[in-house]
Structures are given as C-alpha cells and as structure tokens.
Amino acid sequence: MGKAGRVLKSVLEQYNISQIKLAAQLGVGRSNVYRWANEVRDPTSETVIAIIKALEEINPEAAVEFKKQYMDDANP
Numbered sequence: 001m002g003k004a005g006r007v008l009k010s011v012l013e014q015y016n017i018s019q020i021k022l023a024a025q026l027g028v029g030r031s032n033v034y035r036w037a038n039e040v041r042d043p044t045s046e047t048v049i050a051i052i053k054a055l056e057e058i059n060p061e062a063a064v065e066f067k068k069q070y071m072d073d074a075n076p
Helices: 003-014 017-024 031-036 044-058 058-069
Strands: none
Touching: 003 031, 003 044, 003 058, 017 031, 017 044, 044 058
C-alpha cells in the first residue's frame, strides 16, 4: 500500500487526533479513516487533499507535518 496511510497514522498519533475526529471533519465513516491509516486501502489523490484540509481545521501543525512527511522523497 501507499505512503499516505503510513503518514496519516503517524500524524494522527503524533498530534493525538482520533480517527473518529478526522472522519467527522471529512464527513466520512470512521472505517474509511481506519482503512487508510492501517494501509488496507489507499486514499485517492482527491482524498489526500481533503485530509490535508481537514487536518488544517483540526490542527494546522498536523496538516503541515502530514504534507512534509507525505512529500518527503527520502521517506518512501
């Protein structure tokens, strides 16, 4: 599976953001966030953008960290 799930899980843990809170901000079921964070399913590119926007609303620092880790070529 892709990098987005690993980064998402890391950022949620690092900033103590629950999957339920992110799911509510995104307007999706918690099971979707669970699947992304546990690399069962990759989020689409549109969903990655939505995740960033949702994280910006919850905790702007978490959004910055997600983008940093996601875009880091040294961390595949």
